[in-house]
Amino acid sequence: MRRLYRGDMSGTASALILGRGSVRALLIPGGPGLPAATMASYGDVLGEQVTCLLIDPPGTGATTLDWTHDNLSPFHPHSVAAFYASQIEACGYRPDVILGASFGALVSIYLAGCWPQLVPRAVLVSPVMIGLDLDPSTESAREALLARHQDQDWYGLARNIFDGWTELALAADSAADINLMNRIISPLYLSDGASPDVRRRLDAMTRTFDFNLGAMQEWERGLFQKIDATEPAAQIACPTLIISGEHDWLAGPHATRTMQQMIPNSRLTVLEDCGHFVDLEAGQACADALRDFLQ
Numbered sequence: 001m002r003r004l005y006r007g008d009m010s011g012t013a014s015a016l017i018l019g020r021g022s023v024r025a026l027l028i029p030g031g032p033g034l035p036a037a038t039m040a041s042y043g044d045v046l047g048e049q050v051t052c053l054l055i056d057p058p059g060t061g062a063t064t065l066d067w068t069h070d071n072l073s074p075f076h077p078h079s080v081a082a083f084y085a086s087q088i089e090a091c092g093y094r095p096d097v098i099l100g101a102s103f104g105a106l107v108s109i110y111l112a113g114c115w116p117q118l119v120p121r122a123v124l125v126s127p128v129m130i131g132l133d134l135d136p137s138t139e140s141a142r143e144a145l146l147a148r149h150q151d152q153d154w155y156g157l158a159r160n161i162f163d164g165w166t167e168l169a170l171a172a173d174s175a176a177d178i179n180l181m182n183r184i185i186s187p188l189y190l191s192d193g194a195s196p197d198v199r200r201r202l203d204a205m206t207r208t209f210d211f212n213l214g215a216m217q218e219w220e221r222g223l224f225q226k227i228d229a230t231e232p233a234a235q236i237a238c239p240t241l242i243i244s245g246e247h248d249w250l251a252g253p254h255a256t257r258t259m260q261q262m263i264p265n266s267r268l269t270v271l272e273d274c275g276h277f278v279d280l281e282a283g284q285a286c287a288d289a290l291r292d293f294l295q
Contacts, residue, residue, distance in 0.1 A: 013055055013087055014062035018043035021050040023294060026095040028084065030102030032075045033215030035060040037208040041279045042099065045287045055087055059212040073223060075215040077103070081110035088118050097294060099123040102251065102276065106130060106229055113232025122240045123290065126251045126276045129259050130227040138254040145249035149193045158185045169220045178211040189276035191247040201280040233262050240266035241293040243286060245274035
């Protein structure tokens with residue numbers, strides 16, 4: 001880890017650099033409240049030609065919480081985007097592409113839409129898009145995707161926690177509680193929750209979980225209801241690749257097709273037999289899509 005400093009030296013941010021390629025990428029993790037280390041597998045997906053900068057968002061790692069934007073919560077995706085914009089300016093690392101996954105893709109939408117001069121290209125992986133008006137029938141489609149796992153021995157406990165998520169998250173006393181809950185429900189985000197290879201990769205990724213408790217609880221208290229990312233999405237001018245898993249109940253084609261129509265100069269790649277964690281279940285297909293886009 002190394003530390004970066006914003007101009008007035010009043011806040012610190014921790015970061016990790018992977019690879020030594022000529023293409024520079026800034027990777028933005030999911031969450032909210034997840035550290036950048038959860039994105040380490042994308043270093044392998046992107047390959048040797050890419051240098052990846054992973055900066056811990058506010059409140060994770062050694063990154064302090066004194067980063068806000070227009071009096072918004074430090075965990076609002078607009079505030080997190082402003083934080084990354086300030087880091088790009090402060091450290092002089094000008095990325096050739098930004099890549100955000102899940103909540104990090106939502107942050108990337110704000111970053112690309114509001115700070116276009118800093119984002120030459122954008123990749124939105126399994127993007128959680130707040131503000132889209134989706135067809136009501138998508139709710140039944142989501143339930144069907146979740147129920148695909150009902151014959152697995154882990155499904156009962158995972159589904160109980162999933163269904164009671166808000167109450168359990170707000171009652172949590174520590175980040176360790178949130179980390180454990182997320183590890184238990186994480187197979188629900190897969191296409192094939194029974195694959196030993198996928199589960200091994202998932203277990204390795206979830207061991208990096210170190211949620212910010214405040215971020216998770218603020219989200220569950222209704223922060224997501226104050227977010228409408230449709231305006232910054234429509235302002236994105238750079239070439240944009242959206243990657244979605246066919247069986248992703250959270251950010252699958254039911255949402256990303258609408259998003260692709262909203263973002264100018266964007267294209268959508270849907271990966272078959274894949275859930276929310278495309279880097280874990282479809283690493284080669286994801287790598288191929290990224291390579292084609294970057295070339």
